[in-house]
Amino acid sequence: xxxxxxxxxxxxxxxxxxxxxxxxxxxxxxxxxxxxxxxxxxxxxxxxxxxxxxxxxxxxxxxxxxxxxxxxxxxxxxxxxxxxxxxxxxxxxxxxxxxxxxxxxxxxxxxxxxxxxxxxxxxxxxxx
Amino acid sequence: xxxxxxxxxxxxxxxxxxxxxxxxxxxxxxxxxxxxxxxxxxxxxxxxxxxxxxxxxxxxxxxxxxxxxxxxxxxxxxxxxxxxxxxxxxxxxxxxxxxxxxxxxxxxxxxxxxxxxxxxxxxxxxxxxxxxxxxxxxxxxxxxxxxxxxxxxxxxxxxxxxxxxxxxxxxxxxxxxxxxxxxxxxxxxxxxxxxxxxxxxxxxxxxxxxxxxxxxxxxxxxxxxxxxxxxxxxxxxxxxxxxxxxxxxxxxxxxxxxxxxxxxxxxxxxxxxxxxxxxxxxxxxxxxxxxxxxxxxxxxxxxxxxxxxxxxxxxxxxxxxxxxxxxxxxxxxxxxxxxxxxxxxxxxxxxxxxxxxxxxxxxxxxxxxxxxxxxxxxxxxxxxxxxxxxxxxxxxxxxxxxxxxxxxxxxxxxxxxxxxx
Numbered sequence: 001x002x003x004x005x006x007x008x009x010x011x012x013x014x015x016x017x018x019x020x021x022x023x024x025x026x027x028x029x030x031x032x033x034x035x036x037x038x039x040x041x042x043x044x045x046x047x048x049x050x051x052x053x054x055x056x057x058x059x060x061x062x063x064x065x066x067x068x069x070x071x072x073x074x075x076x077x078x079x080x081x082x083x084x085x086x087x088x089x090x091x092x093x094x095x096x097x098x099x100x101x102x103x104x105x106x107x108x109x110x111x112x113x114x115x116x117x118x119x120x121x122x123x124x125x126x127x128x
Numbered sequence: 129x130x131x132x133x134x135x136x137x138x139x140x141x142x143x144x145x146x147x148x149x150x151x152x153x154x155x156x157x158x159x160x161x162x163x164x165x166x167x168x169x170x171x172x173x174x175x176x177x178x179x180x181x182x183x184x185x186x187x188x189x190x191x192x193x194x195x196x197x198x199x200x201x202x203x204x205x206x207x208x209x210x211x212x213x214x215x216x217x218x219x220x221x222x223x224x225x226x227x228x229x230x231x232x233x234x235x236x237x238x239x240x241x242x243x244x245x246x247x248x249x250x251x252x253x254x255x256x257x258x259x260x261x262x263x264x265x266x267x268x269x270x271x272x273x274x275x276x277x278x279x280x281x282x283x284x285x286x287x288x289x290x291x292x293x294x295x296x297x298x299x300x301x302x303x304x305x306x307x308x309x310x311x312x313x314x315x316x317x318x319x320x321x322x323x324x325x326x327x328x329x330x331x332x333x334x335x336x337x338x339x340x341x342x343x344x345x346x347x348x349x350x351x352x353x354x355x356x357x358x359x360x361x362x363x364x365x366x367x368x369x370x371x372x373x374x375x376x377x378x379x380x381x382x383x384x385x386x387x388x389x390x391x392x393x394x395x396x397x398x399x400x401x402x403x404x405x406x407x408x409x410x411x412x413x414x415x416x417x418x419x420x421x422x423x424x425x426x427x428x429x430x431x432x433x434x435x436x437x438x439x440x441x442x443x444x445x446x447x448x449x450x451x452x453x454x455x456x457x458x459x460x461x462x463x464x465x466x467x468x469x470x471x472x473x474x475x476x477x478x479x480x481x482x483x484x485x486x487x488x489x490x491x492x493x494x495x496x497x498x499x500x501x502x503x504x505x506x507x508x509x510x511x512x513x514x515x516x517x518x519x520x521x522x523x524x525x526x527x528x529x530x531x532x533x534x535x536x537x538x539x540x541x542x543x544x545x546x547x548x549x
Binding site: 024055056057058059060083084086087090093094 | 190192204205208209267268269270271
């Protein structure tokens with residue numbers, strides 16, 4: 001520990017680190033992530049988000065996320081616990097180079113909440 | 129009359145097998161579990177042998193890369209919090225519960241406790257701390273702490289099995305799981321718990337084993353057939369191993385009432401410190417001698433009653449010498465001549481795992497009616513004169529068995545096991 005240095009830059013994962021992180025995701029999710037890196041279109045992100053959820057969910061879900069309504073609740077219905085959600089958050093932060101606060105995490109309760117939240121974070125709407 | 133703790137289930141993930149039958153065959157036939165290995169991918173290292181845990185693979189710290197034998201299942205919810213030795217422990221627990229005829233729902237009512245022993249996982253901890261250092265504290269695996277620190281076993285197993293009785297981890301290096309077993313006996317003897325799960329486990333990785341090379345404690349002998357030779361004149365250090373062993377202890381009355389097979393009774397234990405050195409054993413084995421004396425007194429038996437001693441002897445020059453002197457003081461000098469062997473000649477030294485693993489071997493000796501021989505012993509150290517070190521396993525059914533363990537800081541723990549009457 002040492003006194004505060006406000007000029008120090010924040011950590012962001014390198015391209016190699018990102019590739020290492022997504023190597024366990026299915027091929028379609030990896031391809032979607034590569035497309036997003038190229039065109040920054042949030043509409044391409046859903047396969048990535050669902051693959052991340054699939055990777056960290058404590059219990060295998062009964063059906064694919066793509067077949068679930070957007071109102072499906074992460075904790076009550078899908079069995080996520082706080083640790084698994086924290087793992088999803090850390091993974092997502094690293095992959096997309098974003099920062100998610102604890103208050104923001106508390107607002108995310110459903111699949112749609114998570115999708116919309118990540119869409120906003122990675123491609124914020126232009127300022128009016 | 130105090131409750132009598134008995135053993136009703138054993139589970140093994142060891143260098144000499146992952147089931148009772150295979151372990152038993154290795155002990156009877158004195159077949160070791162060593163392989164030639166290259167630590168850190170570095171051919172220049174002098175240490176060439178390890179007691180490998182076959183069929184398990186942990187190539188990275190990411191559980192998605194891990195593999196284990198297909199007869200075991202590890203839940204997805206559980207594995208994210210585990211170190212490699214936690215995976216071993218789950219596989220050992222599955223066997224022990226099956227052998228004891230118990231299912232998970234019978235462990236949740238508060239009458240079952242869980243005592244564990246491991247040194248934590250330097251493999252997982254190193255990765256976790258590397259990430260924190262590289263990101264200057266901005267990133268860290270949320271499961272980093274619970275997968276890595278000493279206590280990871282009890283954190284995970286208590287949650288997984290829903291244990292609401294006593295839960296604790298023990299850290300006394302190579303006597304850790306012997307402490308866990310001794311205090312588990314007390315929980316039953318004092319009537320605090322009716323059943324105790326005791327688990328000892330250790331990783332076997334480059335960092336977990338080679339750390340002991342810094343102490344010059346490892347054998348540099350490249351021959352798997354002779355690298356671990358406790359009490360031999362040419363011994364030059366221990367061979368590292370890992371794995372997990374689980375024991376189910378129950379109040380004898382409970383075991384009988386539910387028709388469980390009692391494999392051995394645990395009738396006494398004791399401990400004593402050397403008060404001497406942080407790492408080296410007392411040169412005359414003073415602490416171990418006193419621990420054996422206290423254990424025999426606790427069990428209300430005399431030295432002459434003991435048929436077999438499973439020695440701690442790890443194959444280090446100084447440690448084996450200390451234990452030989454302690455054994456002579458307790459037994460030979462009293463005219464007692466139990467059979468003595470160290471099964472580390474076959475398994476290697478399992479560190480925190482050792483005491484539980486060897487207590488389980490003693491249980492096998494009692495329940496299957498044999499005495500494991502002193503494997504790899506060709507030229508007994510002259511200091512061992514007067515000790516009965518059989519070169520082969522014997523078809524003798526021991527009634528009373530003493531199990532010795534010693535750890536850093538001169539921590540010595542022993543147990544007496546008895547054939548059920």
